[in-house]
Amino acid sequence: MNVRGVDGYDSVIKSIEELKKRKVAVTIAYTVNPWNRREDYTHILGIVKRYAIGLRTVIYEDAKVFNVDFKGRVLCDIPDLMKNDLEQKFVLLYKKWLEGMKIPCMSIFDNTFIMPNGDVRLCHGSEVVLGNLSKELFDSIWTSKKTKRILKQHILCNKCYTYCHRKFDISILNILKFLPTFILEKLFKGDVKLIIDEIKRKESVPSR
Numbered sequence: 001m002n003v004r005g006v007d008g009y010d011s012v013i014k015s016i017e018e019l020k021k022r023k024v025a026v027t028i029a030y031t032v033n034p035w036n037r038r039e040d041y042t043h044i045l046g047i048v049k050r051y052a053i054g055l056r057t058v059i060y061e062d063a064k065v066f067n068v069d070f071k072g073r074v075l076c077d078i079p080d081l082m083k084n085d086l087e088q089k090f091v092l093l094y095k096k097w098l099e100g101m102k103i104p105c106m107s108i109f110d111n112t113f114i115m116p117n118g119d120v121r122l123c124h125g126s127e128v129v130l131g132n133l134s135k136e137l138f139d140s141i142w143t144s145k146k147t148k149r150i151l152k153q154h155i156l157c158n159k160c161y162t163y164c165h166r167k168f169d170i171s172i173l174n175i176l177k178f179l180p181t182f183i184l185e186k187l188f189k190g191d192v193k194l195i196i197d198e199i200k201r202k203e204s205v206p207s208r
């Protein structure tokens with residue numbers, strides 16, 4: 001059975017067993033992609049349960065940095081199988097994002113992405129370069145006027161749905177959902193009200 005296109009399933013299982021023997025906390029990541037089926041996710045849930053390990057559910061992203069051949073978006077038919085509340089919201093909002101929902105990008109104010117050549121990029125989804133570590137210290141790049149201007153310009157970028165960025169954005173709104181909407185709309189841009197409505201609507205549905 002293939003893992004990331006390589007016949008490495010048995011090795012992954014062996015690694016999990018070995019790490020568990022050594023009492024290491026293990027989390028695996030499952031990427032919803034064009035080649036996986038719903039049954040694959042059910043299988044992974046079985047492994048997670050059997051070995052009592054963590055699970056992250058990531059969605060396939062065709063940003064250039066991932067160097068993937070397939071360009072396009074995928075369907076997520078697994079939300080009802082998901083156990084983790086925040087990850088489920090991340091997957092449910094993906095459909096709305098595909099339909100055009102503008103999710104404010106706040107993660108770029110918290111994390112960045114460094115390339116092997118020292119380029120400090122805005123994020124995983126964009127090729128915008130904030131500076132290079134061979135020429136400047138990270139702090140000076142991160143606090144520069146140029147970086148501040150670029151960050152502000154990209155709050156409504158909405159170009160990607162990379163796990164490391166967009167789950168962060170959803171988690172912020174999930175935490176702040178009890179604040180009055182007009183305050184959130186002042187603080188953030190995009191379809192903040194719609195996003196909060198979706199988060200709350202999901203919570204009003206009794207879990208299985």
Ligand code: SF4
Binds near residue numbers: 105123124154165
């Ligand atoms: S939505 Fe955010 S993380 Fe994605 S490409 Fe745009 S700025 Fe980067």
